[in-house]
Amino acid sequence: MKNWKQELIKCVMAASMAVSLFGCKGEKGASGPQKVVISNSGSDTMVNLAQMWAEEYQKIKPEVSVEVAGGGSGVGIRDLIQGIVDIANCSRDLTDAEKEQAKRNTGKEPVEWIVGYDALAVYVHKSNPVESLTLEQLASVYAEGGPVDKWSQLNIDMKAAGGNDEIVRVSRQNSSGTYFYFREVVLGNKDYKPGSRDMSGSKDVVELVGKTIGAIGYSGMGYVTDAVKFVKLSAGEGKPAYEPSLENVAAGHYPLARSLLMYTDGQPQGAAKEYIEWILSPAGQEIVKKAGYIPVAASGK
Amino acid sequence: MKNHGNTKNLFAATELINKKLRAQRIVKWIFGLMSVAILIPLVGLTTCLIIRAWPSLTWDFLTDVPKQGMRSGGIWSALVGTMYTVTFSLLVAVPVGVMAGIYLNEYARDNWFTRIVNLAVVNLAGVPSIVHALFGLGAFVVFAGLGKSILSASLTLAIMTLPVIIVSTKEALLAVPLTFRMACWNLGASRWQTIRTIVLPNSIGGILTGIILQVCRAAGETAPIMFTGAVFYKAVQRGDLFPYKPTEQFMALSYHLHTISTQVPGVPESMLYATAVVLLGFVLAFNTIAIVLRTRIRNRKKW
Numbered sequence: 001m002k003n004w005k006q007e008l009i010k011c012v013m014a015a016s017m018a019v020s021l022f023g024c025k026g027e028k029g030a031s032g033p034q035k036v037v038i039s040n041s042g043s044d045t046m047v048n049l050a051q052m053w054a055e056e057y058q059k060i061k062p063e064v065s066v067e068v069a070g071g072g073s074g075v076g077i078r079d080l081i082q083g084i085v086d087i088a089n090c091s092r093d094l095t096d097a098e099k100e101q102a103k104r105n106t107g108k109e110p111v112e113w114i115v116g117y118d119a120l121a122v123y124v125h126k127s128n129p130v131e132s133l134t135l136e137q138l139a140s141v142y143a144e145g146g147p148v149d150k151w152s153q154l155n156i157d158m159k160a161a162g163g164n165d166e167i168v169r170v171s172r173q174n175s176s177g178t179y180f181y182f183r184e185v186v187l188g189n190k191d192y193k194p195g196s197r198d199m200s201g202s203k204d205v206v207e208l209v210g211k212t213i214g215a216i217g218y219s220g221m222g223y224v225t226d227a228v229k230f231v232k233l234s235a236g237e238g239k240p241a242y243e244p245s246l247e248n249v250a251a252g253h254y255p256l257a258r259s260l261l262m263y264t265d266g267q268p269q270g271a272a273k274e275y276i277e278w279i280l281s282p283a284g285q286e287i288v289k290k291a292g293y294i295p296v297a298a299s300g301k
Numbered sequence: 302m303k304n305h306g307n308t309k310n311l312f313a314a315t316e317l318i319n320k321k322l323r324a325q326r327i328v329k330w331i332f333g334l335m336s337v338a339i340l341i342p343l344v345g346l347t348t349c350l351i352i353r354a355w356p357s358l359t360w361d362f363l364t365d366v367p368k369q370g371m372r373s374g375g376i377w378s379a380l381v382g383t384m385y386t387v388t389f390s391l392l393v394a395v396p397v398g399v400m401a402g403i404y405l406n407e408y409a410r411d412n413w414f415t416r417i418v419n420l421a422v423v424n425l426a427g428v429p430s431i432v433h434a435l436f437g438l439g440a441f442v443v444f445a446g447l448g449k450s451i452l453s454a455s456l457t458l459a460i461m462t463l464p465v466i467i468v469s470t471k472e473a474l475l476a477v478p479l480t481f482r483m484a485c486w487n488l489g490a491s492r493w494q495t496i497r498t499i500v501l502p503n504s505i506g507g508i509l510t511g512i513i514l515q516v517c518r519a520a521g522e523t524a525p526i527m528f529t530g531a532v533f534y535k536a537v538q539r540g541d542l543f544p545y546k547p548t549e550q551f552m553a554l555s556y557h558l559h560t561i562s563t564q565v566p567g568v569p570e571s572m573l574y575a576t577a578v579v580l581l582g583f584v585l586a587f588n589t590i591a592i593v594l595r596t597r598i599r600n601r602k603k604w
Contacts, residue, residue: 037549047564051534051565054534055370055534057536064536065537065544067534067550070560084448084449200563204563206566
């Protein structure tokens with residue numbers, strides 16, 4: 001009786017000692033070499049790019065650890081307004097109301113940094129015969145009251161591709177910057193037609209389109225896969241249609257090019273400042289290209 | 302003598318007995334089949350996972366950090382994050398839960414207050430994890446000002462696991478026969494002496510089992526941590542045992558599995574499955590400890 005009890009107590013004590021050692025050392029070890037943490041949250045379009053920056057920066061500055069969180073541009077902006085994030089990623093501009101709120105809450109004016117460009121791509125299934133669409137056509141598919149619900153209305157025969165004639169509209173959740181950008185530029189600030197599939201991630205949109213022959217969706221150009229293809233877009237009837245590509249965005253041809261932005265509360269200090277400077281340097285911009293987006297310098301803007 | 306034949310017939314199988322035996326056989330087979338059926342999903346799931354994960358399951362996968370946009374490398378940062386949150390949450394939940402369980406079972410009188418506490422515990426145990434997540438966000442991240450951090454996430458997990466630890470502690474104590482306590486009291490021992498020397502040693506196995514099962518739950522839950530501190534990515538060094546301060550955000554296995562399967566394009570399929578296998582392995586390892594402890598201690602039981 002005595003024996004096993006002591007054995008057990010020893011076990012438990014050893015375990016709890018190991019645990020407390022583990023815990024204490026965690027705090028001690030971390031505060032040893034001056035470790036700096038930069039928090040970075042927001043846009044889902046940019047989350048993989050932000051991750052690649054963070055990963056690469058770790059190699060250059062091991063003492064700086066960058067935290068990357070996604071959730072959508074809206075999440076980044078909310079964090080920025082609350083002042084709990086160092087750098088917010090955005091795939092849309094801050095509204096004046098949001099700037100005002102941030103200033104009131106943190107006492108600092110948000111500062112904007114253009115860190116790259118994205119061509120917002122319109123995706124369809126790879127067997128879809130559609131080649132190009134105009135922005136009006138897109139609006140008539142997506143906007144509330146838009147008359148187009150079937151591919152045949154766009155003169156596209158889905159029979160050959162083996163899909164349904166009905167257009168499956170894939171959209172984003174409303175904390176997404178991409179959602180707002182598309183609504184503003186393509187829909188002219190009209191509301192979305194009800195009944196679309198609102199996905200909570202850029203990758204989800206492309207994945208669903210890749211699995212559904214009659215689907216159409218929009219997402220950052222970096223998310224392209226083998227199962228989908230880009231639709232060429234033209235600004236209007238009779239105007240030439242362009243594919244989302246580095247060249248077309250740089251030349252200013254592609255109608256849905258947008259800036260990828262970072263916001264800070266006031267001018268960034270210390271590590272955050274160095275980080276943004278590095279992002280804008282050739283080394284940081286090389287990663288923009290690698291992630292499938294367009295570096296600042298390549299764009300004609 | 303006359304009755305001899307009759308007596309014999311009395312023990313021969315009648316129609317009724319045969320019917321009963323048939324029913325008994327059928328029922329036995331059906332029940333047995335159901336027990337085997339439980340194994341099918343478990344075995345199927347694990348083999349399917351392991352086969353698909355095999356190309357990625359290496360030692361490097363465990364100890365390396367995610368690389369190339371999380372499309373290669375390993376899961377070290379997430380593994381350590383999960384260990385941190387599980388450990389911190391246990392450090393909070395176990396002392397509180399076990400002591401509360403002991404009080405409720407050994408000291409508390411059966412009055413309205415105890416009944417309310419018991420009701421609260423049972424109801425808390427049934428609260429869905431997403432609700433705990435929102436509570437954690439409000440209480441720890443915003444109100445207590447801990448921010449999104451390991452601390453907030455661990456405390457949220459602790460709140461989530463606490464009720465079950467209390468209930469399982471109570472159950473384990475309840476399994477110790479009252480006569481043991483009575484014998485002890487009659488020798489003049491106080492309640493605390495009785496608990497320390499008789500009740501706890503006889504129930505420690507059950508208590509530990511309850512705790513360990515909660516470790517599995519804390520490791521696997523995603524909702525509570527993604528609201529309170531888990532991030533998409535955090536840059537840490539390979540093999541670093543202490544990459545996070547308690548006030549920092551962190552990566553966790555369950556959330557990592559969620560992000561690489563829904564957010565990151567071009568992740569090799571085997572990496573997704575390998576992450577799932579590691580999470581499953583983490584949980585199974587703890588379950589095994591629970592089982593071993595339980596059998597070892599059951600063998601020593603005196604009744």
